[in-house]
Amino acid sequence: MVREDGKRNFVMREEDGTESSVFSGSMPRQAALKAARRLEPAGSEEEAKSNATEIRLREKGTDKVHIFDAWAWSDEAPDDKPGWMEGDITKGNVSKQGIKHLEE
Numbered sequence: 001m002v003r004e005d006g007k008r009n010f011v012m013r014e015e016d017g018t019e020s021s022v023f024s025g026s027m028p029r030q031a032a033l034k035a036a037r038r039l040e041p042a043g044s045e046e047e048a049k050s051n052a053t054e055i056r057l058r059e060k061g062t063d064k065v066h067i068f069d070a071w072a073w074s075d076e077a078p079d080d081k082p083g084w085m086e087g088d089i090t091k092g093n094v095s096k097q098g099i100k101h102l103e104e
Contacts, residue, residue: 010057013065019058028066029094031057036070036092045093048073054097063102068094 002008003024010031011019021038025031035055042048048071055070072092077085 009060010066011060012055013056013058021031022060023057027097028057028059029068031070032066032068032096036068036072037090037093038095039070039072041072041074041090041096043074045071045073045091049093051067052095055094065100065102067097069097070094 007024008031009030010023010025010028012021012023012035013019023031024033025034029087032055035057038054044049052069052071055067055068057068058064059066070092071094072090073089075091077078077087077089
């Protein structure tokens with residue numbers, strides 16, 4: 001279901017079918033990137049990509065489950081960072097694996 005601002009809500013779905021956190025985005029990948037940043041970060045992008053985690057996001061109001069491989073890593077904050085930002089930041093990336101439809 002699309003909100004007035006054009007964004008859609010996606011809920012994180014576990015293997016056992018339980019659903020937890022909600023992420024919003026205009027596209028499924030945008031929500032998946034937000035979810036990926038919550039993963040435990042690795043030391044480098046290469047190390048993180050080799051240990052990718054599967055995440056499943058169900059679009060609220062539909063039976064579509066978007067499946068992604070996700071990974072996160074720590075990186076230094078840019079030189080022009082705002083004063084409140086810490087020295088290290090977490091970056092994330094995802095690779096879409098497909099869509100499944102629930103049969104519930």
